[in-house]
Amino acid sequence: MLKLAVEAAKKAACLHKKFYRNAGTVRHKGTSNNLVTKVDLAAERIIKETLHRAYPSHGFICEENGTENADNEFRWIIDPLDGTVNYAHGFPLFCVSIALQKQGVTRLGVVYASVLEELFTVELGKGARLNGEKARVSGTKKLENALLATGFPYSLKQRPGDNFRHFNKFCMSSQAVRRAGSAALDLCYVGCGILDGFFEQELYAWDTAAGVLFVEEAKGRVTDYGGKKYNVFQKTIAASNGLIHGEMLKVLQ
Numbered sequence: 369m370l371k372l373a374v375e376a377a378k379k380a381a382c383l384h385k386k387f388y389r390n391a392g393t394v395r396h397k398g399t400s401n402n403l404v405t406k407v408d409l410a411a412e413r414i415i416k417e418t419l420h421r422a423y424p425s426h427g428f429i430c431e432e433n434g435t436e437n438a439d440n441e442f443r444w445i446i447d448p449l450d451g452t453v454n455y456a457h458g459f460p461l462f463c464v465s466i467a468l469q470k471q472g473v474t475r476l477g478v479v480y481a482s483v484l485e486e487l488f489t490v491e492l493g494k495g496a497r498l499n500g501e502k503a504r505v506s507g508t509k510k511l512e513n514a515l516l517a518t519g520f521p522y523s524l525k526q527r528p529g530d531n532f533r534h535f536n537k538f539c540m541s542s543q544a545v546r547r548a549g550s551a552a553l554d555l556c557y558v559g560c561g562i563l564d565g566f567f568e569q570e571l572y573a574w575d576t577a578a579g580v581l582f583v584e585e586a587k588g589r590v591t592d593y594g595g596k597k598y599n600v601f602q603k604t605i606a607a608s609n610g611l612i613h614g615e616m617l618k619v620l621q
Contacts, residue, residue, distance in 0.1 A: 370491055373466045373478040376418040380411035380448055380464040381482035388483060389458040402522040403452045408432055411448035411464060419444050431574045443469050445600070447574035450479075451550035460484060465552040467577035474600070477578025479552050488556040488582055496559050496585040505588040505609035506561035511619075514564035514612050517546045517554040521570035534567065537619050555579025558607050559586035565608035565616050569593075573600040580607070589613045593620040 384407060391405045412432045419426065427440035431447045444466065449455055451462030460483040467477040479488040488503070490496040496503040508514050516538055520531050538545050546563070548554060551571055557563040559582040577600045580590050591597060593604040595617050606616050 369468055370476045370478070370489060372419065372422055373468065373476060374480075374487070374489065376415045377464045377466055377478045377480040377487075379414050379418060381480050383407050383411045383414065384449065384455070384462070384464070384482035388455070391456050394456050403456050404432065405449070405452060405456055407455065408449045408452055412446060415446050415448055415464070415466065416444075429573055431572070441471055445469060445474075445573050445577040447552060450552040450575060451548075454549045459549070461548045461550050461553060463550055463553050465574060465578045467581065469577070474577050474581045477581045479556050479578050479582065481553060486556075488559070488578075490559075490578070490582040490585045492581065492585070494585070496582045498556075498560050503556075503560045503582070503586045505559060505583070505586050506564050507611070508564040508609060509611045511542050511565075511612045511615035514542045515544055515546065515562075516542050516565045516567070516616075517548060517557065517563050518566065519547060519549065519551055519554070519568045519571075521568075523570060529569070531569070534620060538567070538616075541615075541619060551575040552579045555607055556582050558588055558609070559583045561586075561609070565606070565612055567593075567604075567606045567616065567620060569604045571603070571605060576600050576605060580605075583607045591617070593617070 387407050395404050427437035427443035429445045447465040455462045463481045465479045476491045554566045558566050589610040590607045592602050
């Protein structure tokens with residue numbers, strides 16, 4: 369199944385590359401900062417077709433076209449283009465994210481950064497890999513030495529909530545905070561030890577399903593802001609190398 373997911377991700381990535389910096393008409397989904405392009409829609413369609421052809425009974429949870437047979441024992445969770453705003457502006461940090469759940473447990477994931485050609489793959493109990501090489505979280509022991517990442521929800525302008533407060537506190541307590549615009553990639557970079565931690569709120573299953581498993585299989589830790597075990601339908605997420613997790617949770621609380 370992992371091989372098929374990689375195949376589907378690479379097909380979507382071909383579309384990403386074909387229209388990169390030539391995305392054409394961009395539409396808005398409710399707010400001015402929530403975009404969708406023809407590439408989002410076409411990439412999702414080709415991913416679903418590839419997976420459905422091999423497993424016609426499986427269900428889907430997709431960003432653009434919602435759910436289909438989502439109560440099935442097996443369901444695919446798909447973000448055909450995570451980082452659409454980046455893509456629409458020609459900024460190269462975006463990816464395709466595909467995860468497979470069995471009875472609600474994520475079994476495998478693929479995240480492919482199309483332009484960077486970074487392929488993140490993971491299987492439950494079998495570890496995480498970047499371009500075939502084993503991935504492992506960083507050894508950074510203190511928050512003050514950590515490089516973190518975050519993102520802001522589409523509702524930020526209407527409901528700022530704690531976003532800016534958390535961002536400010538982490539800027540003061542860590543080495544630096546980055547806001548790159550793709551949660552799936554941020555999570556994978558935590559799993560690779562490039563980032564030491566990540567936090568965000570108001571994400572969706574397609575943003576996190578593959579990346580969370582990647583962090584966990586790379587020996588990192590993922591919880592909600594309160595420290596409880598994370599599931600992909602929660603609205604707050606804190607991911608780290610495990611060593612700085614306690615310090616991160618203190619800031620978030």
